[in-house]
Amino acid sequence: MATARTENLASVVVGLNKQNGQMRGQPKPASPQSGPLALGSQPGKAASAPPKEGSGPQDGGGIRFGDDWKKNLQLPPKDTRMRTSDVTATKGNEFEDYCLKRELLMGIFEMGWEKPSPIQEESIPIALSGRDILARAKNGTGKSGAYLIPLLERIDLKKDFIQAMVMVPTRELALQVSQISIQVSKHLGGVKVMATTGGTNLRDDIMRLDETVHVVIATPGRILDLMKKGVAKVDRVQMMVMDEADKLLSQDFVVLIEDIISFLPKKRQILLYSATFPVTVQKFMAKHLQKPYEINLMDELTLKGITQYYAYVTERQKVHCLNTLFSRLQINQSIIFCNSTQRVELLAKKITQLGYSCFYIHAKMMQEYRNRVFHDFRNGLCRNLVSTDLFTRGIDIQAVNVVINFDFPKNAETYLHRIGRSGRFGHLGLAINLITSEDRFNLKAIEDQLVTDIKPIPGSIDKSLYVAEFHSADPDAEAEEGEPEADHKAPEPLES
Numbered sequence: 021m022a023t024a025r026t027e028n029l030a031s032v033v034v035g036l037n038k039q040n041g042q043m044r045g046q047p048k049p050a051s052p053q054s055g056p057l058a059l060g061s062q063p064g065k066a067a068s069a070p071p072k073e074g075s076g077p078q079d080g081g082g083i084r085f086g087d088d089w090k091k092n093l094q095l096p097p098k099d100t101r102m103r104t105s106d107v108t109a110t111k112g113n114e115f116e117d118y119c120l121k122r123e124l125l126m127g128i129f130e131m132g133w134e135k136p137s138p139i140q141e142e143s144i145p146i147a148l149s150g151r152d153i154l155a156r157a158k159n160g161t162g163k164s165g166a167y168l169i170p171l172l173e174r175i176d177l178k179k180d181f182i183q184a185m186v187m188v189p190t191r192e193l194a195l196q197v198s199q200i201s202i203q204v205s206k207h208l209g210g211v212k213v214m215a216t217t218g219g220t221n222l223r224d225d226i227m228r229l230d231e232t233v234h235v236v237i238a239t240p241g242r243i244l245d246l247m248k249k250g251v252a253k254v255d256r257v258q259m260m261v262m263d264e265a266d267k268l269l270s271q272d273f274v275v276l277i278e279d280i281i282s283f284l285p286k287k288r289q290i291l292l293y294s295a296t297f298p299v300t301v302q303k304f305m306a307k308h309l310q311k312p313y314e315i316n317l318m319d320e321l322t323l324k325g326i327t328q329y330y331a332y333v334t335e336r337q338k339v340h341c342l343n344t345l346f347s348r349l350q351i352n353q354s355i356i357f358c359n360s361t362q363r364v365e366l367l368a369k370k371i372t373q374l375g376y377s378c379f380y381i382h383a384k385m386m387q388e389y390r391n392r393v394f395h396d397f398r399n400g401l402c403r404n405l406v407s408t409d410l411f412t413r414g415i416d417i418q419a420v421n422v423v424i425n426f427d428f429p430k431n432a433e434t435y436l437h438r439i440g441r442s443g444r445f446g447h448l449g450l451a452i453n454l455i456t457s458e459d460r461f462n463l464k465a466i467e468d469q470l471v472t473d474i475k476p477i478p479g480s481i482d483k484s485l486y487v488a489e490f491h492s493a494d495p496d497a498e499a500e501e502g503e504p505e506a507d508h509k510a511p512e513p514l515e516s
Contacts (some may be wrong), residue, residue, distance in 0.1 A: 219387030
């Protein structure tokens with residue numbers, strides 16, 4: 021089973037390690053993190069000590085009829101940050117309105133999910149009814165909860181076979197979705213969730229499937245391999261979810277998806293979720309979905325909380341510009357995107373030489389190191405991550421408030437998914453694009469396609485645009501501006 025390994029901070033290698041993607045510069049005085057999350061906090065939660073395993077309302081004999089079960093919940097601190105209408109423009113429903121199991125509600129509330137977002141309001145009752153769904157909603161608005169809540173509600177623990185599958189395009193997204201599933205279902209009393217992806221030991225997956233598994237979270241290639249070997253028996257699966265459906269139905273995956281569906285029973289429910297719906301999705305819907313319920317919450321494509329700027333530079337000025345941004349911005353965590361794996365490693369090395377902590381991740385790394393980088397960055401062990409487009413799909417790290425396109429993307433879809441890594445779940449975010457003369461036509465085309473306005477970067481960026489108001493116990497924390505400027509020689513340009 022593919023799981024993110026928990027590593028001790030002391031085991032992280034100091035200096036450049038070209039294998040594990042984790043780079044660290046010279047030790048720098050830590051600056052207090054103003055804004056919503058400290059760097060050690062869990063995504064979606066304000067900083068706090070996590071509850072001990074096994075603690076919770078079920079300890080000591082469980083809940084009895086008539087108990088005020090909500091009083092016993094281990095709730096995270098309330099998130100007081102402002103949220104945009106992408107997640108607040110709801111009909112006013114409550115999770116309890118959907119007649120969910122009490123134990124599932126306990127897991128939902130302990131995740132810090134207080135009320136359903138618009139996509140959850142639209143999806144949950146329809147999915148519970150068993151109807152196929154074609155849902156279009158922005159990244160970072162609660163799509164995972166929209167399908168996981170009804171999926172987990174419908175699991176029958178008396179049946180020891182696979183009842184539901186979630187297909188995702190990347191290994192990191194599979195790990196994230198499986199982690200959310202396990203956390204939300206922890207009070208249900210035995211829901212068995214398995215993540216299976218390429219790049220991990222096949223024998224481990226075969227042994228795991230020999231035991232009880234109710235829910236499989238998978239990338240297409242690995243689960244199809246297990247199906248063909250007769251190990252993953254999916255002939256009684258009642259629900260299949262396709263997250264990031266546009267990617268799953270692209271040329272990279274569509275043949276695999278068609279093969280996977282051929283193993284499923286004829287009477288099954290299929291849920292498609294995506295921010296964009298190209299022609300391939302429409303063809304798939306016509307072929308495999310039965311009168312799907314269509315949800316479209318996309319009056320505009322980009323998230324309302326993300327402010328977008330561009331800086332016009334030459335290639336040789338990019339590293340210097342990035343150094344200036346690091347010294348002037350108030351960054352909780354940032355993701356910096358490059359267009360190739362070689363440039364990712366080169367840039368990560370440069371950032372480390374400038375004195376800033378930095379991890380990197382790309383598809384050519386060993387899966388073990390990818391898992392470690394993803395896990396450690398998500399848990400706040402490093403402030404900056406350099407990545408290829410591997411990290412653009414569905415990855416939810418709510419401490420990320422700045423995305424920088426060091427290399428400008430070639431198309432609007434990639435741009436949309438990249439900047440969507442900030443501004444998660446209605447919070448504020450900043451996207452900065454480094455534009456060369458060759459990129460100016462792409463910039464105009466992407467603005468037109470997304471009907472959005474990418475403005476020239478001002479001399480000073482207003483903190484209120486990307487640093488959420490948060491009630492801090494430290495009055496000096498709000499005045500802190502990013503990391504202290506590195507005391508190094510002028511940065512050299514990135515070599516191609």
